[in-house]
Every structure is written in C-alpha cells, then in structure tokens.
Amino acid sequence: MLREAIYHRPKNNFAYAYDKDTLHIVLQTKKDDVESVSLIFGDPYDWKDEMWQTQILEMTKSGTTDLHDYWFSAVKPEFHRMRYGFQCSDKTETIYYTEGGIYSTPPMEIANYFCFPYLNKADVFTPPSWVKDTVWYQIFPERFSNGDRSNDPEGTLAWGSTDPSPTNHFGGDFQGVIDHLDHIVDLGIGGIYFTPIFKAHSNHKYDTIDYMEIDPQFGDKETFRRLVKECHNRGIRVMLDAVFNHSGYYFPAFQDVLENQEKSKYKEWFHLWNFPVKSEPRPNYDTFAFVGSMPKLNTENHEVREYLLNVARYWIEEFDIDGWRLDVANEVDHAFWREFRQVVKEAKPDAYILGEIWHDSMPWLQGDQFDAVMNYPFTNAAIEYFGKNEINAEDFASTITKVLHMYPKHVNEVAFNLLDSHDTPRILTLADNNFDRVKLLYLFQLSFIGTPCIYYGDEIGMAGGQDPGCRACMEWDEQYQDRQLFNFVKSLNKLRKNEPVFGNKADFRIVKADNSKNYVIYEKFNAEKKLIFVLNNSSNTLQVDLQEITDQDLLEWNMEG
C-alpha cells in the first residue's frame, strides 16, 4: 500500500459537521491502491476495563482522480464527540492510519487517533436553505434593457447600435429589468445577481463613488425598491455586488485624501505609502491590481469597517435584498468578513453571502465567513471539456471529482456554478459558436450539484469575447434570439425543479470517462432513484451499452433538445 499518498486532516473537506448531528469523514489514498477502508471510531470518554470502546464502519469510495481515490462515511456520534482512525486493506496487508501515523495494528493510545472534539451547532456551516433550489441569472444592468430613456446618461447610444466598448453607455436600467421579468420567470430563474448598481462613473460601476446611492442612470431608490418587490412577487431573490476591497477614485474619502493629504481625516481609510499621495505615474498607495483609480480600502480601520458594515445592513434593511456578492473577496481580511457575516445574518438570517474567489476557497467556507464562492474550478473544467474540447474525458472526470472533493458536501450544494460572466468570454464564443457544445455545457451545469448561474443573453445564444465583448446589449428581438436554446435551458430548469435527483438533492458520481470515443457517463442518485447521464462530447454517433453500467432496468430518455 502506498503509505505516502494517504492523507486526512480534520476540520475542512476531510472532516466536517454536515449538520448538528452528523460528521462527514473523507480519506485520500492512492488511486486503485487500497481495496477497502473502514472507519474505526468511538466516543473519547467511552471506556470499559481500561479499553477505549470503538465501532467499525466500512467506507464508500466516493470518487477517483488521476492520482487519488477518496473514501467517505457519514456518522452521527451520540454525544457529539469522536475520535477515529482508518483501517486500510489491500490484498497483502492491513494498516491503521491515525493522527499519530501509520501502524500495523490499531494503536492502543487514544491520543494517537484523529479528533473531532465536539459538534457545536454554532460552528456548523449553514447556508440559507433556499439557495439549494435556486437557479441564478446574472445581469449587467447597463446592458440588459433600457426601460426609461429619461435617466440615460449623456452620450447614451441607441440600444445595440454598436459593439460594447470599455466606456460606452446604452442606458440599461431597473425599469428595463422590471419590463422583462417575464422572460426571467419563463426561463425558470429563482434569483438575480446584479453587478454593481451604486453611484459610479464607469458603465460597470466597479469604481464606486457612493455606496449609499443608486447610480442615477439605473433609476432611483424607489425604482430599485419596486424592482425588488416585483422580483419577490415572482419568487425571485435579489443579490447585489459589494465592492468593498477598493473604492473608486471619486469616492469622497479618497478625494479628501488627495485634497488634504496628511491633514485628511480619511488618511487611515487607505493604505498610503507616503505623502503627497498621487496616482501618476504610479500610485503610491495600495490599489486593486495596479489600478490607481481603485485605491484599496483599509478594512482594518474601525471607521472603514463601520462604514462598510452599515452599507451591508442598509440595503438589506431598507430594500430587502437577499444576498451580497463580494468583489475581490479574498484580498480583504478574514476578520472583516467575519464581522460582515454577523451583521448581514443579523439583518436577514437567510441572506446569501457569495465571495468572488477564483481559487481553492476552503478558508472562507468554514461557516464563519461566506456561504459560497464563484466556483471557477468547476467553470474551467466544464469549459475546457465541453466548451473547447481541450482536455480529454478522463482529465475532465478527474478534475470534476477533485472539485467535488475540495469542499464539504453542503458547501458544494450551494456553490455558485457559473459557466461564464462579465469577466470572461461568453460560452457560445468559448465553444466556437457550436450550439451543441453550449447545450452540453448547460446539461452538465444544470444537472450538477450546486446553484447554477446563467449569464444574461447566453440563454438566447448571444456571443461575445473577453470584456468588453461579453457585455453587449441584450437581444430582445425574438427573431434574433435562439428560441430553441432558450427552450432547452428552460426545460432543464424545469427538470431541475421537478425531479429532485436531476436537481440539487442527490449525489453525483462519475461512472465512466472514455477518451477514445470522447464521452462521459455520470450518475445522480439518492436512496430511491438513480439517473444516468451519457454525454457524448464528440461529433460522432455514440453507442453505449448501459448494461455494462448497471444491471437494473433502465428507462431511456434521449436529450435532443
């Protein structure tokens, strides 16, 4: 057995409280190396005749990557405490893996075992329950619909009259969204994620001037209140974008610094290196990336924290929004996000907190900070396989299995699974304008574990490259919309809703990945039912003998869209 590949460590994706009574335990071993794994466990205080009392439970192989197998067990320790170890067997030997190391017989000393000390409810990762059943729709407000010409900024162009540029404006606004809620309802959406709506000069509004004001080009607070109400009336939640890592250049506090320099009462609001503060030729203060017009906010400063936390509270309490998406979330300190969570959950216990993090995000998903992150590792695997055909079926299967084993199960269940966004090319463009590939992407996304997000316009076949290309005006003329694609996505959303095993209430497992014929088979299952998905990623007709996969009777259903 390859001892060097065996890995486990408590209090992350390898061992966590799934709910207040249940622990999930995961073990990593080398791929195809171990034949069976059992969990040895017991209450640390349960002794008889000076012997620690244990039970044993066979673990299930939950997935395989290019290098590793993963083994899973769920346990409900009666007194909420557990010590445990692993018994691993292959054809030639049985070994015992514990915190103390690897042994040939079960160690007698309880101190050697792994420890999950206590299942305290306060520490359980608890996302809002509605998120699991939500399909999101992302709107870039400047480009969704111009419903009110009276609030158009100077120089607004006719809708869709030209390509989007980094600086042009088309007058999209809240009234436009309200006007088109039917489209969103028809598609089967449960939540809208709006990129920033607060006062800012740019068309994307990531350079905030005033976090307490709606940008007038979108409407006013009353329009926004009406928008939220209209959404709620239709069972649609509303999530806003919080750009708290940095402010815009014209944020009054930063302007005050530029004007009053060392005398500014806001000089502690930023990370200034020296005086005089200047943004040219290179900023002498911390910024987002190297963008002088986006000075990084000093969230360690008490006043800044108070200000931003007040913003977080205000839009929930006054406008009843349902979630915050946090821009550049991983560059802000954890301490701030912990306070942020307390404030948000106090204002609305079932608000959703979504961090923009493109990487492995375990440190933010422990229950004390975010409910979810934008799941780009999922995105990348899906795009590279179904979108671009750049990786083979086995690599795709391996990566998706890795993605699912990166986080606890309840973290995966509310992960924000996007295929593209305002920060990437659109899926149709990524897929080289191949609609079949786009359909495979949607089928995979919408049958996967997590909470999927559709980027506005993708559902009717809009194309577009990297920003600004992906931010074009929504196409409302049905004759230019791909209605077949729309209906395909709509029918998937219906399935997701009406068939729990298709949707977010089942387990996922890769069954087969075939490089030569370029297809993958995966299954979604719960105790009662199993759905088998065969996704042909080649342009050839595929014949698969499903009797190889299962000996159960099969009901076949061909997803032709």
Added chain:
Amino acid sequence: MLREAIYHRPKNNFAYAYDKDTLHIVLQTKKDDVESVSLIFGDPYDWKDEMWQTQILEMTKSGTTDLHDYWFSAVKPEFHRMRYGFQCSDKTETIYYTEGGIYSTPPMEIANYFCFPYLNKADVFTPPSWVKDTVWYQIFPERFSNGDRSNDPEGTLAWGSTDPSPTNHFGGDFQGVIDHLDHIVDLGIGGIYFTPIFKAHSNHKYDTIDYMEIDPQFGDKETFRRLVKECHNRGIRVMLDAVFNHSGYYFPAFQDVLENQEKSKYKEWFHLWNFPVKSEPRPNYDTFAFVGSMPKLNTENHEVREYLLNVARYWIEEFDIDGWRLDVANEVDHAFWREFRQVVKEAKPDAYILGEIWHDSMPWLQGDQFDAVMNYPFTNAAIEYFGKNEINAEDFASTITKVLHMYPKHVNEVAFNLLDSHDTPRILTLADNNFDRVKLLYLFQLSFIGTPCIYYGDEIGMAGGQDPGCRACMEWDEQYQDRQLFNFVKSLNKLRKNEPVFGNKADFRIVKADNSKNYVIYEKFNAEKKLIFVLNNSSNTLQVDLQEITDQDLLEWNMEG
C-alpha cells in the same frame, strides 16, 4: 517522482503569513524522492506582453519524517499578493505542481497556480512577544505551599503527611506561593500557570461554583492581587485556568435549573435533553465526559457568553493577569473563542491565550482564536523516547520533525511545551526513576523551539503516578530535594536566556538519528551561529565523530550536569 505524495494547500502550516510582509511556503514530497524543489512565484497582476511575470527561488529541505520530506521558502511579495507553484526535479524528470494539478511544463494559465491572495495584517497570527522568552512553571495551588493556616479548609492534613487522594486537602494557598517566589526566580522562571483558583469544592477546583470569586482556601482577592504584584515585581507573568467548557454542579445557574426545572431562567445555559433534569443514574444533559457534576455550558447562548466574557475581562482588568489557559478548549465552539480573543486582547493586548488541546490544533491557531495549545504531540515524542525508551531514535526524529511541520513557525515558537502536568504521571516516574533520563528530557525540552513548562516539584526530583499521585505536596525540605537536578535545570534556563541559539531564537533540525547506538544529533542555528546537540539515550558510552556532521571548527562542551 511519486506524484501521489506531493501535497500543499494554502492558509495553514503549508502557506501562511509569518509577519505582515513575509510568506512562508512549505511543500511535502515523498521521503528521499525529489532532489530539488524551486518556488515559482509572482504578483498576479504583473503581466508583460500577455505573459505573467514570475521569479524562481530554490527551496530548502527543512526536515524528513518516516514518509515525507518538507521543503521551505520565505518570500516577501512586494505588493503583498502572490500566485505560486512548485518545480520539482529528480534525476529523470522535472514536474510542475500547482493548484490545478501536476504538469510536465509550467502551466500558462495563472488560475492554475496556488493563491495567497493578500497579506492582510489583521489576519497575521500574532502572539505576545514576551512569550517566546518565557519558561513556565505550573502550580497546582492546593499542593505548592501552605503559607496561611488560617484559611485551611476543614479537615486539612499536615503538609505531605500522607499521599494525595482525589479528595484530601493540604491547605496550599497564595501566601505559600508568595513565600516561595525566590525558589521560582532562582530556577529562572518567567511565568506561572496556576490550575483553577476560583471557588469550588474539590481540591483541583475544576468544578467551578463561582468564576468571580477566589476559593477562600487560597486566600482572598487582596492576597491574589498581592501575589500578582509580587510576581510582576520579579518579572514573572501570571496565567489562570479558565474552565469555560463546563461549570461545577454547585454553580448557582445549574442549581437553579435543578430547583426550578422548566421554569428556571437558566435553562438555556446548559444543553438539557428533557425534564426533569437529573444527574442520576445517568445525567440527561450534556456534560464533560460523562461526569454529571460537570454540566456543559451552552456557549451559544447570549447570556452565557456575556457572563464568561465578563469573567475573562474581570481578572485581567482588576488583577492584571497576563494570560488564560483554557480547559477542554476544543469542545467549546470556535465562535465563542473568537469573541473571547477580542475581549481578552482589548483588555490586555499582550495577554497569552493557551488552549488545552491534546491533538493537532491548526483550526485554533490561525490568528483568530488561540496563541498556543498545550503541545502534547511534543510531550508524547519526548516521553516515549527519552523518558521510556519505548521508541527508537529514528521514530523520535521523525515524530519531532512532524511536530515542527504541523504548524507555522511562529506558532511553534510559542507552543506550550510541557513534559508532564497535573493530568499525567510525573517525568521521574515515567522515566522509571532514572535521573539521567530526566536530564535528557530537560535538555531536549529547554533547547527546543517553543515555550517550555516545568511542573512544580519535577525540578527537585519529585515522583508521582497518574492523578492523584502527581499532585503531591511540594517538598520544601532541601535535604529531600535533588539539588543537583535543580541546578541542572537552572543552568539550562540560564543558557536558554543568555544564548539565543540555545534558546528560542534559532531554527531546529535533526542531523542524525542512530537506532543501533540509540542517539540523536540535532542542531540549533541562525545566520551567525550553530549549536550541535548530541544526546546519548543509551546507558553506554558514546563516541561520535563530529567531523562527519560538519567541517567547521567545533568548540566542544560536555553537558554532564
């Protein structure tokens, strides 16, 4: 190269902010498998001609366990942000290990690399600076010295007149400690850790009745205030024991529950399963272990939190104590400890927070909860090797290397390294009354990284088995004290203080572990100086050719004690 054994994940012992400017990066590979490892790193926003700009830095092998090698680098990213990967080479190949997996050429996509998003000062683990130079002394107050007969509880026995039992009393008190501070100063101590001193019936006081009152058998608040002052006058810090996981049976809130049952206003203070609450034959409420007289406190309840946090604040503000040791710390929720840290550090920014955890404790040592834990993995390795000779030299070396790689460097520097305590047999008893073994234990403990603790009486050769045996009355009659041992420990403490490389201001590395002759060689070193320690764990004379170890000129110094 064995790909399956390679492991890294950010934001724990593998990647952490050592200070506000410095990141430490650690990689695990299979033992003796990889010849060299280099860190490839850069600022995520530093691009030129569409190419991400990186640097490369060779990593140092920092240690080897039975299964793995560890590689280390320290980096100061100019803009406090970093993406990075590892280039690993052996004789036949070079591979690139990143978050995305293992590649044969460096991946082009920056999203594939590991991410340390931002070095925010607020998140840096920052223990009090004085702890690094502190040698602790643990006092079990009932058994250290009876300085005031007037506060003796009924039935107090003559000092040392009989063996300690779970229930007898010998009248130890604060005046006794004050009377003997010279002994403690003479030994070279910088801090005293007192087991509980609050009102309780038992001799150990872990069954608190009143967290706001001194147990009268120890003196009153004025005596305690004087004790703290006398300690501070001698440069000695004072740490108290906070038993916040559970109260005692006679804690008024629990008594109120027993009396008023469902009508008790304290019924939310505990985890009651049903009514009527009763402790016999089995408690129907959560307890410490299965001890009905120690009901677990519900630290999720707002009132309980307020009460306990007030206790934490009170003894700092009113009596100027310097630290809290937290009993059964890992069974209390993380959320409570986060609040606790805020309250304690607000009251005294350089107070020390020490958790009682016997296992791997990374989740509590991320900067938001504890400064240290009681380092039992260190204890076990030292006792099993030097104390009992139950493991061989290589196993010892492997375990100690593992212990050092379990946590970040600054966590190790303030780890509470005990050899025994009121919860274990005394070292002399563990070492089968062999004083040479006890000396080896002290030499190792006091030359190691961390903050060592001496259990009262060990330094003068007291013996004693598992509780209650280890809680005997301190021997004050010099003719029964082992003064040679005392002087040995005292001289080690002096070395630790006067020779930074001997003490806590150097790196530690195992140089050699020899099973057949049963010895280990380790070195402590900084940029200027290196000390080589040869510890002969056998009863035979040992000849070692140090020219094998180093080609530098050596100054020899034989530690005969």
